Amino acid sequence: MRRRIDTPEFNGPFAPMCEAFVRQRRALGIQYNGQIWILRRFDNFAKDFDIQNFAISRELAGAWMEKSPNESDSYHANRLYAIWHFADFLVQQGYDSYFKRFKLRRNSAHVPYIFTKNEISKIFAVLDTMDFSPSSSNKHKSFPVLYRMLYGCGLRISEALHLTVKDVDIQNSMIHIPSGKNDKERLVPMSKSLVQWCSAYLDETHAGHNESHMFFYSRDGKPYSVSNIEKHFRTLLWNADIPYCGRNLGPRLHDVRHTFVCHRLNEWASSGFDLMAGLPVLSKYLGHENVAGTQWYLKMTAEAYPDVTEKMNALTGYVFPEFGGDYLEEI
Numbered sequence: 001m002r003r004r005i006d007t008p009e010f011n012g013p014f015a016p017m018c019e020a021f022v023r024q025r026r027a028l029g030i031q032y033n034g035q036i037w038i039l040r041r042f043d044n045f046a047k048d049f050d051i052q053n054f055a056i057s058r059e060l061a062g063a064w065m066e067k068s069p070n071e072s073d074s075y076h077a078n079r080l081y082a083i084w085h086f087a088d089f090l091v092q093q094g095y096d097s098y099f100k101r102f103k104l105r106r107n108s109a110h111v112p113y114i115f116t117k118n119e120i121s122k123i124f125a126v127l128d129t130m131d132f133s134p135s136s137s138n139k140h141k142s143f144p145v146l147y148r149m150l151y152g153c154g155l156r157i158s159e160a161l162h163l164t165v166k167d168v169d170i171q172n173s174m175i176h177i178p179s180g181k182n183d184k185e186r187l188v189p190m191s192k193s194l195v196q197w198c199s200a201y202l203d204e205t206h207a208g209h210n211e212s213h214m215f216f217y218s219r220d221g222k223p224y225s226v227s228n229i230e231k232h233f234r235t236l237l238w239n240a241d242i243p244y245c246g247r248n249l250g251p252r253l254h255d256v257r258h259t260f261v262c263h264r265l266n267e268w269a270s271s272g273f274d275l276m277a278g279l280p281v282l283s284k285y286l287g288h289e290n291v292a293g294t295q296w297y298l299k300m301t302a303e304a305y306p307d308v309t310e311k312m313n314a315l316t317g318y319v320f321p322e323f324g325g326d327y328l329e330e331i
Contacts, residue, residue, distance in 0.1 A: 002199055008036060008037060009038060009040075009329060010039075010041030011043070011044075012042075012044050012045075012046050013043070013046050013047065013049075013051035014042070014043045014046055014051070014054060014086075015043060016054075017086075017095070018039050018040070018043050018086070020093075021087075021089045022036060022039070022091065024188055029033060034237075035078075035082040035085075036270040038079050038083070039086060040084060041079075041085070042064065042082075042086070044062060046317075048123075048288075053096075054090060054093075054095040055090075055095055055096040055098075055099055056087055056090065056096075056097040056099045058163055060098075060099075061097075061098045061099035064079075064083060065080060065099075083099060084099060084162075088174060093187055100204050104173075108250050111261075111272045112258040112300060113250045113251035113252070113255040114257050114262045114300065114301075114304040115255070115256070115259045116253070117211070117263070118244075119240070119242055120151060120259070122241065122242065123164075123236060123237075123240045123242070124144070124147070124148070125240070126239045126240045127147055127236070128144055130143060130144070136219055138218070138219065139218075141205055142217070142224075143232070144197070144257065145197050145198060145201045145216075145276055146160060146216050146229075147236075147256070148194055148197055148210060148218055149175070149179045149194065150253075150256045150260075151256050151259065152188060152190065152193075152258050152260070153175060153188050153266075154257050154261055154285065155175075155188070155257065156180065156181065156254070156257060156287075157183075157226055157230075157253055157254070158226060158227055159177050159180050159287075161216060161224055161225075161226065162178075162211060163175065163214070163215040163216065163230070164179075164211065164212050164214060165202070165206055165210070165211050165212070165214075165215055166211035166212065167215065168202070170199050170202065173189055173192070173195050174187050174188065174190065175188040175190060175308075177287065180287040184287050184289075185294065186284065186285075188285060197270055232253075234253075237251065258300065259298070259307070261282070261286065261294070261297045261300075261301075262297060262300055262301040262304050263281075265297055265301040266301055266304070269301070275298070279294050280325045282294055
């Protein structure tokens with residue numbers, strides 16, 4: 001019987017790091033049998049590139065992310081995932097990796113939907129005419145503020161639903177996100193109009209409540225569930241005469257956040273604002289781990305607003321991501 005080879009030989013430019021990575025994975029109790037052959041393939045693939053100090057260069061990352069002819073979507077995704085984890089290991093060891101700048105997800109049929117300004121106005125018009133509901137007596141007051149916060153600040157729905165009264169600082173026009181994605185804490189400034197909405201909402205719905213009370217709360221005082229808001233969002237789209245094309249096609253609630261970013265970038269590009277200076281600020285505002293996650297929106301904005309594409313190119317130069325769009329994590 002032929003003996004199974006669980007540890008292939010590594011003889012490419014990353015060989016020592018590949019061996020160390022495999023030892024680490026298996027020490028953690030991960031079998032790492034199938035992925036190891038992808039790692040060996042990557043090590044051999046890298047022989048055609050000038051590798052310095054175990055760094056994955058932009059050129060190597062771009063070439064590796066290209067989908068091969070006749071390669072299935074699932075294998076392509078697995079191949080990228082395997083090396084993304086290896087790139088993470090390299091960064092932890094102090095070696096640079098351009099590949100690590102992209103957070104990967106499984107390919108999805110969903111294309112983010114960017115609402116027009118007119119569609120946003122129609123959504124708010126429907127929200128502002130919501131009727132009182134005995135089953136949820138506070139919804140007609142909560143939801144107009146909630147959706148304005150999602151669009152006006154680009155919050156994730158989970159972040160908005162976990163806010164307490166003390167997290168919404170009217171005096172300083174600031175929202176405190178104590179634990180966003182990846183447990184990141186941040187402060188998010190509010191516009192004057194949103195401050196006015198939040199102030200009126202506090203006066204109407206939080207009389208006698210302490211600072212730890214949920215800012216948006218259902219009839220029993222508990223926070224709304226994400227599924228509850230998503231269900232309402234589909235009804236909201238219907239009432240605003242915005243087509244909903246199905247679960248995988250949307251629009252989705254998270255697209256309100258995408259819309260906030262694209263509208264902001266479009267306004268900056270149209271006015272000639274320096275995007276290179278604004279992107280790091282916007283990245284912190286959104287709670288991204290680094291500016292690479294925010295750069296993804298540049299291409300999306302140019303696609304949504306073709307008239308500013310030339311201005312985008314002039315302002316950003318090489319910043320547009322050249323690959324990896326289908327595998328960027330939802331941010």
